[in-house]
Amino acid sequence: MTCTEMISVNDIIREEKNSLKKMEGAVEEEPRAIQLYAVNKDNLVKAIKYCASEAQIIDLNCSCPADKIVEQGGGSALLEKPEKLRELIKAASSAINIPFTCKLRLGFSEENILAISKLCEEAGASMITIHGRTRHQHYGGKADWSLIKKVKETVTIPVCGNGDVNSVEDYLRMKKETGCDYVMIGRAAIGNPYIFKQITDHKETGKYLPATKKQTLADLKEYLNLAEELKVTFNQTKYQTMLFLERILWNKEIEHKLNNCKKRKELNELVESIKL
Ligand SMILES: Cc1cc2nc3c(=O)[nH]c(=O)nc-3n(C[C@H](O)[C@H](O)[C@H](O)COP(=O)(O)O)c2cc1C
Numbered sequence: 001m002t003c004t005e006m007i008s009v010n011d012i013i014r015e016e017k018n019s020l021k022k023m024e025g026a027v028e029e030e031p032r033a034i035q036l037y038a039v040n041k042d043n044l045v046k047a048i049k050y051c052a053s054e055a056q057i058i059d060l061n062c063s064c065p066a067d068k069i070v071e072q073g074g075g076s077a078l079l080e081k082p083e084k085l086r087e088l089i090k091a092a093s094s095a096i097n098i099p100f101t102c103k104l105r106l107g108f109s110e111e112n113i114l115a116i117s118k119l120c121e122e123a124g125a126s127m128i129t130i131h132g133r134t135r136h137q138h139y140g141g142k143a144d145w146s147l148i149k150k151v152k153e154t155v156t157i158p159v160c161g162n163g164d165v166n167s168v169e170d171y172l173r174m175k176k177e178t179g180c181d182y183v184m185i186g187r188a189a190i191g192n193p194y195i196f197k198q199i200t201d202h203k204e205t206g207k208y209l210p211a212t213k214k215q216t217l218a219d220l221k222e223y224l225n226l227a228e229e230l231k232v233t234f235n236q237t238k239y240q241t242m243l244f245l246e247r248i249l250w251n252k253e254i255e256h257k258l259n260n261c262k263k264r265k266e267l268n269e270l271v272e273s274i275k276l
Pocket residue numbers: 004005006035061063103131139162163164165184185186187188
């Protein structure tokens with residue numbers, strides 16, 4: 001299952017081109033959730049009606065810590081406004097016939113996740129995802145999984161645990177320590193897209209293999225073609241190329257050559273020049 005990055009409901013209503021593009025996905029990514037950022041219930045419902053046919057799940061972001069989102073009362077600011085959150089979930093979950101879910105943090109500054117989780121369940125959410133940090137922690141420190149366990153013991157809807165799952169072993173530990181139904185993986189997927197297959201392989205066979213350098217190089221070449229076709233920005237493409245190269249062949253010379261790449265063509269040439 002995959003989830004888009006958060007998309008503003010106001011941008012969807014305005015049919016803003018870049019935001020509509022974020023909703024697109026491949027069939028292989030299904031079931032797919034479209035994650036929305038909203039403050040106003042009427043706009044949330046309007047946007048949901050616009051995009052519900054594009055996804056299998058609609059998710060509300062109640063976890064984003066960014067100042068510009070929080071200042072408008074959205075993202076993690078909703079954790080401090082239980083009645084506003086209740087109103088949004090009630091309106092949204094009764095406006096569609098696919099699941100409506102919420103992505104939460106442990107709290108804004110204080111941890112209030114048990115009360116908020118119960119509220120989400122009562123208001124009509126079909127699942128909640130908990131990132132085991134408060135808004136004040138942003139992405140620093142260690143995610144607290146013990147509260148994810150408590151949430152799982154508090155609500156009857158499925159709970160998805162999130163925060164610091166970087167390997168198959170972390171995934172197994174998250175499931176065991178919290179009893180959560182699902183696990184969400186964020187940052188680890190950027191450097192290691194193989195993590196999903198590794199987890200599936202482990203579930204099915206009890207073991208998994210790390211990706212070989214040869215396979216990683218072939219995937220990097222495919223990624224570069226796709227990035228160009230899908231108009232991924234040059235800087236993002238270069239960053240992802242660095243993460244792949246770190247797994248294939250990383251030394252001062254490659255680092256220097258990569259740093260000097262200013263165009264897609266130069267990135268392609270650098271990658272094509274690698275012989276394993
Ligand atoms: C650059 C960046 C962008 C993110 N964007 C989103 C987002 O749009 N929606 C969301 O729910 N979480 C977003 N997150 C948070 C991750 O989904 C996840 O909750 C967090 O990184 C903790 O999980 P992890 O340790 O597996 O990365 C973002 C995180 C980062 C670092």
